[in-house]
Each structure stands twice: as C-alpha cells, then as structure tokens.
Amino acid sequence: MNLSQLGRRAGLNAGTVSSLVKGSRVLAVDQLDRITRVLGMPEGYYYEHYIQECIVETVPNWRRIRPFLFRCAELDCLNCIRQSVQLLLDNLTYSPLLFEVAEEFFNTGKSKAAAILYESVAASERRQHSERLAFCQYRLFMLRLGDNQENNLQAAIQFEPFVDRLDELDQLDALRELGNTYKSLQRWDKVDVIAAELGTKAKIQLRLASQPGVKREGYDKKLKRPLFVYLAFSNLLRGGVCDARGAYEEALEYAYKYADLSWVSARDEETLRWVKLFEGWAKANIFVCKLMIGDDNVIAEYAEFIDQDEEEMLIGILNITKAANRFNYNIDVILEKFKPRLIPYLSLQSESVGMYTPQIIDEESTECCYQLAYYYLWNRGHLAGFRYLLAGLEKSDFINNEIRLLSFVRLFEHFREYASFDIQQQYQNLMKKEFGLNEEKGSRVVSSR
Template identity: 50%
Template sequence: MKHAPTIRDELDRYIQQEGMSLTQFGQIAGINRGIVSAIVTGNKSMSINQLDLITEAMGLPEGYYYDLFIENYIIDTPPNMRRIEPFLFRCAELDKPDAIRRVVGAIMDNLLYSPKLFEIAENLFAQGRHAAALLLYESVAEAEKYQHSERLAICQYRIFTIQIGDDQSRNIRTAAVFEAFVERLDEIDQLDALKDLANVYRSLRKWDKVEEMAKKMKAKAEIQYSLQHQEKRKSQDIEKRTRGPLFGYIAYADLLCAGACEALGDYQQALEYTYAYADLDWVKEDDEDTKYWVNLFSQWAEGNIYVNKLLSGDISVLPDYVEYIAATSNDNENEKLSKLLNIMIAANRYEIDVDDVLLRFEMDIHSFIKLPSVADMYTYQVIPEHTTLFEYEVAKYYLNRGRYSPGFKYLLDVLAKSIAINKETLFIRCIKLFEQFKEFADIQAHSKYEILVAKGKKYNFYYY
C-alpha cells in the first residue's frame, strides 16, 4: 500500500535535498530549531502560522500545503478548534472555499462544533468576507435545521443578506426561505429583518408582500417603542441594538405602505399613509438624531404628497414639486432619482411637456443613469429598479414626442440593463415599446435590438 504523503515528509525531504541543517532552515523560516526538529520527527503538531512560514521558506505559494494540512492535522486527528479556527480565517483570506468545505465537512457530524463555527462565521461576516462566512452559515443551518434556535434564524438572516443580488428570480426564492425564520429572531432583530424583506419585495414589485412586511414591522416596533418608554426600563439597552431609532421603524412602515398603494394606483390611500408619517408629534425623544430623522420624514412626506396628487392627475402641483426637488438638491442622488421618475411617469400618463425639467436636471440625470454601488439593502435592490424605470420613462417620453434618436438610445440601454438584473417584466415592456416605434429606428438601433433580444432568449425571457 502506497504511503500517503505528509507535510512532515515534504519538509524533511526539502531540508535534505537542500543540504540544510535544522538550524539553518529554522533561521530562514523564522522558527526555533527545536520546533522544526519536533515537527520533522513527528513529536509536535503544526499551527497554520508555522505552516505558512515553512511554505514561504520553501519558496512555495501561499496555501500550497493546505490540503495536506487538512489531511494530517484535521481529518486524521481529533478536531481541535484552536487549530481549526485560524486555519479557516487563513482560507478565507486566501479565497480557498474548497478547503473550508472540506474542514466543515470533516467536523460537522458533531453538533457540538456548531456554536464555534457560527462564531467564526459572524467574525468573517463582520470583516466583509461574505463568501467564506456563507459556507459556514449554510453548514450550521443544515446541521441545526431541526432545531428551533435563534442561532439557526440568524444563520438564515445572514444567508439571505449575502445571497440577495442581481438575479431577481433567485431573490424571490431567497426571500421566501428567510421569511419563515423571521419570527425566531430576537424581537429587535426582527425589525431590521422585516425592513430588509420589505425592501427586497419592493424591488420585486411584490406590493402585497411589501405591505405585509411593513405592517408586521410597524406592529412590532410600536410594542418595542412602548416598552422603551416604560418608567423602569432602560431605553438605551434597546435602541443600541437597532440600526436606527425605534420610532423610525414605525414611520418607515407607513412610508412603505404609502409606496405600495401609490404603485397600485390607490393615491388617496397613499396620501393617508403619507400624512401618518408626516405627523410625528407623538415621538417622545428630542435629541439631535431624532430631530434629524423627524425632519427627514417630514421632507419625504412633503414630496410624496406632491407625488400622489400629481400622479392622480392634479397637474397644478408640478411647479411646486419641481421647486421642492431643487430645494432639496443636497439630498443624495438616489432620492432625486425617485423624484424625477415620478415626474416622468406623470408626463407620459397625462401628456405633460417636461422638457424644461429634463434640461434643468440634465447633469443629475447623467450622473445616476449608471447602476449605483452597493451600500445597503435599499440601495442594492430598490435604486437599480428606479434607475431602469426612469430611463424607460424618458425613452417613452422622447419616442412619443417624435425624438427618436435619444428615445431609442435610452430604450436600448434599459433593454440591456433589464437582462443584466434579470428583470423579465421590464424586458417585455421594452420589447413592446420598441415594436411600437420600430419603423422610426435606424439600422444601428435595429441591429443592437436584435442582439439584445437574442440574449434575452438565452435567459429564457418570453415576450410573445
């Protein structure tokens, strides 16, 4: 039977081949001679730090012996978390997911290791090493799938957070899986979980789910807010665990419901929700952070009141709304994008001339037609949706007014982005709009259109 190689054999062979003494090699590696001797003779196990020093001294790439390390010191020996933990961190640093899978597979038959692996996953997640953390969360979740523990729920929350991305079909599945675990989270964590779910469903235009998540969040936030202000309760212990002030979850729930009603064309109900989060006189705190958020909700409410009146056909508010946008020009680009999108929807719906608006905000429009960088669940999910919808409405506006060159330019850009972010519904809308005006498209536009349609077919987008 062929003898399986070990790191000790490899090290011994290298030292002899190079004609070195143990002392000489130890000096090169920065390891005490006695430790080198103990490793070579098999009298001492090896840490991952020592392995890295030895590998470097032998002139080999980082991680060269990691597979052997797993064989020699993890699989063939009783699991030792003092050795395994730093090894997992190094595998994460060097992007070695297969090595992580092997280690986890070797030890997870025993549920006693779940808490430690979960702790490691949390540290990796905090460091931004999400790919490595995901492997550990999935392993712990699988091992504890029949447990009704908060740890299992947190694993599912982290998996949800990591996996949400460009693929909207996958996002639907991911959100549906996680939703079943929300109630197992800590009462405070549930607020952020419901908020994240609502924003994902918002990007998917699942308005019934947006409203459902928002109403649950509001009910839970109201309970926690009441508890926070009980005389004998230390409010700081609660508020520190939320991303923002508790009253903000109540107000944001109304904002989400207003948005859902607006999207469904129920502008009167949307106004009722908007008036609710505009009136925050019930908020008991008066610190600077609270004043900031109360003022922000007030600004949002002012704008959304204009929006719902405008979208319901009250064109008289358009000048005031435009001035409102200009007055809040210091807001981030994401908010300005949403406001201008509302104007374009109204312009196409009621045949309003908004050339002056497009000219006035021309520089802003050019700055946000590219997909934004990831900042949070809202930015990642909702803003790309608004970006592509805005361009679609601009394309429709120009085409309806016979300005075909810019119209087709915007439309084909949206068509390409709808494929990139897997938005089949938007893809179909672009196809229908192009077909409506195709006789006015030039050869280049037709050519690009055919290429994009063919690409859409590969993604199984159906449009006929």
C-alpha cells in the first residue's frame, strides 16, 4: 500500500498519514486503532509501542493519554494501563487527573482498571495525608470485597485507619460498609466500635442538617442513604452485637429504638421506604429477641412474618432453628414449608438481597446450614442433616472461613456412624479438596480424623 491507499482504508487523509509516518505528528489512539485494523492486527497490538512513543519519547499530552487509558480499559489491556500510570506519576500533577479517570472507571464497572489507578494514585500520595489518598483506599476496600472472607478481613483492616481522613459525609457510608463487613466476619467487638462511631457521627450530621440555612440537598446528593438511616443503622448493628453476645434484653432495647422513627420529619418516597424497612427489621428482631429469651409463642407469628418477606426469610429460618436447638423446640413443619426456598442460598455464589450484602448472605447461609444440620442430626433426621452439613462444609471452604469449617468437621465426626457410605465418600472428597487448597496456601491442614 502507498500512503494514499493506507489513508483511504483507515479513513485518514494522505497528509495526516504522511505526517504520522515521518514522525512529525504523534498518533492519537483512534488513528492507531484504524491503522491496526487496516494492517490486519488484533486490537491493541501496538499499544506497548504507543506507550514508548507517546509517553517515554515525547512530552506526555493528557489529551492523547486520557483516550488511550479508556481504550485500554475497554480492551482489558491492564498491563498497558499499569505501565502508563507508572510513567505518568513521576509528575504528581497527573495524580488528580488519574483519580478522575479512576472514578469514571469505577462508576462504569471497569473495576480492574479502576483498582490499578486507585493503587497508583494512593502510592503517589502516601506521604500527603490527603483526602484523595483516603478516598482511594475507600474505593480499593470496596473493590477488594468478595467471596473470600480472609481477604475481606485484610481489606477492612487495611482501610480502617483511613476512615477519619475522609470527608465527614463520606465517613458515614464508609463506616456503614465497614460495619457490614465486620458483621459478615462475626468480628463483634469491631462491629460494636464501628457502630458506636457511626451513631455519634450520624447524630452530629443530623444536628447540623437541622440548623437554619443548611441545604438538605447537599446531604442527599453526597450520601447513598437518607441521613437518618445512618443513625438507625447504627442501632441495628449494635442490636446485632448484643444478639451475638446473648444479651437479648439489651438487643430488644436497640430494636425499639430503630422501630420508632416518628422523629423523622421528611415524607418523601425514599424516606418512607427506609422507615418502612426499619419498622420491618425491628419487628423481625423483636421476634428474635423474644425467641432467644425462650418465648415459643412467637414462633408461628415469626414464621408467618418471614413468609411474607423474602429478604428476611434466610435469617428468619436461621433464628428459628437456632432457638429450636437452644430450647429443644420441634420446628419440622416450618422447615418443611420453607425447604424449597432455602435451596438457592446453598449455592456457592451468593448475591445481595435487599440491604444484605453478598458477604453477609454467605455468612448467614453457612451458619444456617450448620444450625439446620445440628437440628436434624440431633433429632434423627440424618439424611437431611448430612445434606445441610455437606453444603455448609463446601460453602465454608469456598468463602475461606476455617472456623466455621471446623465446626462442620466436629459435627460430622460426632455423627459419623450414622453417615451412609455415599455420604462418607462425599465428605472425604470435600476434605481432600480442602487439604489440597491448604497445601497450596501453605496453611494448616484440617484433618478428617
């Protein structure tokens, strides 16, 4: 091809192609993509060469670099993004520009590309103690949350010191996310501290928002939830801590606090939706507290309540079964009714349900499997008991929760003599899988003996 033919096929005029070939003009990424297609090469084939010419050998031009980063994200050329960013951040004036691109990536679901930029910007500002550094750590915390509970714990520990450096309103959402994460990990001491801090900060912001001249729109645009939700959620978390510690009377007091939201003056649709949600959660948790105190009269009413609310179904069955195991209640009829609706929660990959994050659903479904297995095995329902035990064992391994995994192992060994040959084979296969994973991780092996 001569230059005219190349230009015609690439949709570029001959003068532009001539300037590009002579090196008197630097390619834009769109032009490079067109020429790459004409030459029959895969998309992104020349991107590493482009980095050399566009960033290393010439003065970087943000008007060329920004579209290049977006194109790399589209093609999943993460190594090219990493190389480009490392070169650009020798000059700290690019830090805010790269942060803005990271935000666009984050908001459009380009998580891996966003993480590279946030990590790089955070590293470049680690000695600045800036709000941007803290916000990068916040975004990285959210991006790192997943199925592996050990990784989630590390992400929470790494982010927690940066919360106080965030904007005061961003702190509310950050504390809410941290509280949820520690709750899914059953780190109740941490949940209690985070929830108390969330409540204190939410009260301050509510007081400021009620002062004359303060525009509520500023809060609504900045926060992910209406402002009152953060105070109510603080009480919800603290009630959960009391429940986990067996302090059910105190948990009941917190439930009554977020049940009564009559002090919320706004009456817009979003506010009313959240008020209704907290009323529902309070009603459910009041049932639970009474159950755990030993009031079996509420079982039927609680079962009817969760039957009408899919979001509360899993945690409801968990609570009813836990109470049955504690006080020796017979709940066979209730479990039989809800059995078909429990099956989706036994799958390895959980999804969020309402306000419950995938991490919380993972933990609750795993504990529910344990409580159900315990109930059936102690009540001679061995087939159902072992089915829930094996499902919970597999999920504990999947989310890397070794404490829960060990509880399933102990339960199986206690009832091993009642397990059929097929059940014992499935159990051994799962334990071999866990053995192999632990060897790869170099961690302690859980033995089935």
